[in-house]
Amino acid sequence: DSGVTQTPKHLITATGQRVTLRCSPRSGDLSVYWYQQSLDQGLQFLIQYYNGEERAKGNILERFSAQQFPDLHSELNLSSLELGDSALYFCASSPEGRETQYFGPGTRLLVL
Amino acid sequence: AQSVAQPEDQVNVAEGNPLTVKCTYSVSGNPYLFWYVQYPNRGLQFLLKYITGDNLVKGSYGFEAEFNKSQTSFHLKKPSALVSDSALYFCAVRDDSSYKLIFGSGTRLLVRP
Numbered sequence: 731d732s733g734v735t736q737t738p739k740h741l742i743t744a745t746g747q748r749v750t751l752r753c754s755p756r757s758g759d760l761s762v763y764w765y766q767q768s769l770d771q772g773l774q775f776l777i778q779y780y781n782g783e784e785r786a787k788g789n790i791l792e793r794f795s796a797q798q799f800p801d802l803h804s805e806l807n808l809s810s811l812e813l814g815d816s817a818l819y820f821c822a823s824s825p826e827g828r829e830t831q832y833f834g835p836g837t838r839l840l841v842l
Numbered sequence: 843a844q845s846v847a848q849p850e851d852q853v854n855v856a857e858g859n860p861l862t863v864k865c866t867y868s869v870s871g872n873p874y875l876f877w878y879v880q881y882p883n884r885g886l887q888f889l890l891k892y893i894t895g896d897n898l899v900k901g902s903y904g905f906e907a908e909f910n911k912s913q914t915s916f917h918l919k920k921p922s923a924l925v926s927d928s929a930l931y932f933c934a935v936r937d938d939s940s941y942k943l944i945f946g947s948g949t950r951l952l953v954r955p
Contacts, residue, residue: 732885763942773932773945786940820885828941830876833886 733757734834736821742840748809751837755802755823761785762804763824763831764796768817779804780826811841844869846916846933848946855923855953863918863949865933874936875916876943877907881929889931892916903927923953 733756743749755762764776766789775788779798790796793811798804808815818838822831846867855861867873874893878886890901897909907918918931930950934943 732887734885761941765943772947773943775940775942775944778940778942786942788940788942822886822943824941830888830891831943832888833878835885 732832732834734821734823734832736819736834736837738837739835740838740840742842743811744842745811745813747811747841748807749811749839751806751808751819751821751839753804753806753821753823753834755804755821756832759823759825759832760802761824761826762798762802763822764790764804764806765820765822765833766817767820767836768814771817773820776806808839813841815839816841844935844937844944846875846935846944846946848931848933848949850949851947852950852952855951857925857953857955858922861920861923861927861951861953863931863933863951865916865918865946867914867916867933867935869935871938873909873914873916874938875907875909876934876936877901877905877916877918878932878934878945879929880932880948886932889918923951925953925955927951928953 735754760781776790778786796806818836820836822833876891877889892909933946
């Protein structure tokens with residue numbers, strides 16, 4: 731157990747809908763990363779937050795957004811969902827950013 | 843741009859035999875390299891990392907990795923494979939500016955009894 735928690739574990743929804751994925755980092759970790767794992771794209775970095783502020787952005791679609799709250803948990807919002815958004819979404823955390831990232835169990839999203 | 847490559851989609855090895863999972867990297871500065879393992883329906887678990895220092899890095903579950911600067915490689919090794927080592931293995935390099943991880947395509951390790 732890495733100490734990073736993600737909810738929900740599974741999510742099934744329809745095209746056009748909006749969902750929110752939640753991540754709680756390890757105790758004391760200030761940095762949160764979001765990654766997407768899909769069959770065709772592999773593991774891709776989406777976005778990073780550090781102590782509430784966005785620090786880096788990767789291949790994140792405009793339909794997707796994220797935030798990190800004062801208690802350091804983070805949410806990834808996915809809207810206007812398409813079939814191709816079906817993937818495993820991982821959250822990872824590290825103390826500040828330079829250190830090892832520890833991953834949560836992921837949220838498996840299926841868009842029908 | 844930084845990248846890693848895992849040339850083998852799958853590695854098959856018999857239990858008790860040594861295993862090697864290959865990874866090569868391309869970076870503009872000092873490489874910060876990682877290995878993660880993913881078991882079915884589980885998240886990524888950290889195995890080991892190379893930041894600086896000894897070229898042979900020891901990690902969890904008996905795994906080790908050899909950093910070779912001249913060959914730009916960071917191969918994962920284990921002297922004696924277990925059936926329970928069967929999983930998907932990812933090599934990654936850390937981006938210097940954003941600290942994001944850039945992953946390889948993954949190698950599926952199958953250890954047969």
